[in-house]
Amino acid sequence: MNHRSIRKFRNVKLSTTQIETIVRAAQMASSSSFMQAYSIVGLTDPALKHELREITNTPYIEDNGHLFIFCADLQRLTIMGTEQEKLDMKIMLESSAFYQIAVIDAALAAQNAVLAAESLGLGAVIMGAVNRDIRRLDEMLGLPEYVVPLFAIAIGVPDQEPEVKPRLPLEAVYFENRYASFTEQRERIEAYDRDMNHYYQARNENNRHAIWSRKHIDMLKMKFPLGDMTEYLRCKGLNVT
Template identity: 50%
Template sequence: MEGSFMNDVIKTIQQHRSIRKFKNTPLTQEQIDTIVRAAQMAPTSGHFQAYSIIGVTDAGVKKELSKRSGNPVIETCGYLFIFCADLYRIMTAASDNEKQQMKNNVSFAYFNQTSVTDTALAMQNANLAAESMGLGTVIIGGINGALPDLDRWLDLPEYVIPLAGLAVGVPDEHPEQKLRLPQSAVFFENKYNHQLKASVASYDKEMELYYEQRTNNKQKSNWSQKVIHMLTSDIPIEFYTDYIKSKGFALK
């Protein structure tokens, strides 16, 4: 992508790739603070700021979390951030009566969703900030494989749910960039385009070639096959639903 609007921010976004191999170099406190501050400047609905970030340096926790999530990079990255949806903070500011009113209010379900959106926006800001500093990153949703023990390891109270980890460090690899769907398959003006089969089929062919030719983890697959496999695999969703309810997040 080139043009009159190309700048360093857009270049950083366009060059994104997940890094899963890091040098043994811890982040400095200045780097950590800069990333967290960037996360805090993300847009937030109603100035709610319904998230928290936990930096994990405990080697024992990182080792167990790495094993439970199936992500060895957790142990080797320069720093691990855990991004959590957080309604606990506002609960501490409320009286007992106000707490009960909030939990009984139908809008509480809306704020549950808002907390997830706020968390995601903050994490993306942190990710972009880290990459703009020349660091590598990978977002790890697999940390939910350590639930509910992760609550205990991080001493998480009610109304706080860990959503994803962000591993950051000095890259020790430069993997091929994974192709994205064509813009015509994700961006429409005024009305949704229902005629997407041809676009997906064309993209699948590109992804098949990518998976066959990439340096590491070559495989015979494509985008739709991998996504359909994930969506048709048995996932213990009842466990996660029960876990969310146990943390005080209302489900409607």
């Protein structure tokens, strides 16, 4: 209940014990059919971290205690198969359904990692921005077929104390038996927008006038190059659409 994204860290590197504890906690997350269809790459090379910072324009990619990059990984499932078995597995492995399984497995593991870090007195932030140039990131990490970078988690000793952001009202997220009506949802989001505007104006850093719904409407109106991601995934052997 006290989770906050931390984007400013002290200049203290995580110990090997802390890193291993966080990764082992991630591994204890639930996994579809126990596939464990993800991998985690710790990015420690200063030159690579600096390049990724330049690509993303995100300082805390470089300035943190440790950077973990979570990947969907279906390649590991093929390693012990014969060449014929790999051909027989191809349709399933390259399906959108199995890619979704790998993404969910990675997300569950990531949440465990964040909770473990926070239990150790550390802070964390999950970042999708590392995929801004996904082909270059793929090259940096030397990723084989069927392995796709999804997001990064920067973890370290916090050097800030941001307030906890208000979440959507429970009634806008949890329904019994059937989804809420459009009118009910609109009323709840209007109330939430008022709460978020108050939060943004009152918080200690980066005060501004902003509401939740407008922020995301404006984002979704932008034209991101989504086709490039689809082509990249196909180059990795995944027939997603």
